[in-house]
Amino acid sequence: MEPKKISELDDQELLQEQKKLNSNKIISATLIGLLIGVFTYSAVKNGFTFFTFFPLFFVFLLTNSGKKKKEYENELKNEISARNLK
Template sequence: MKQKELTELSNEELLQEAKKIKSSKIFDAAIFGFLIGVAVYSTVRNGFGLLTFLPIIYIPIAAKNKARNKALEGLLKERNLN
């Protein structure tokens, strides 16, 4: 299913998306922390290698999620749905 644009969502759907923001932030932080841990362990154990730079791969994904969350919060304020 193709994801709708935020502006196309109804008020109820926006509120449901807003509930997902908190878990999304926690998930991104947990994944990034895990990847940092893997990178540090790999570096200490084997020296610099491919796994050392693994967290860099996740940065654009986390940035995209953060931008979407910020846009959603702005739209919620615009529609007075806090």
């Protein structure tokens, strides 16, 4: 099943997609904070080793995926405002 384009979604689906994006942003921010905390704890407890930097790698992956989703979010906001939804 292919994902629908934003212009093909009806009003309810657009609003649900916006809610889904908002909850994904909260989850990503929480994971990034947790991973930075793990990095900090590991650096203080064990010093800077090879395994200390694994959480930072995952933070990098999360932030890059967030940049890609930002374009989708902008398109979604434009479509919602074009349809005068709230």
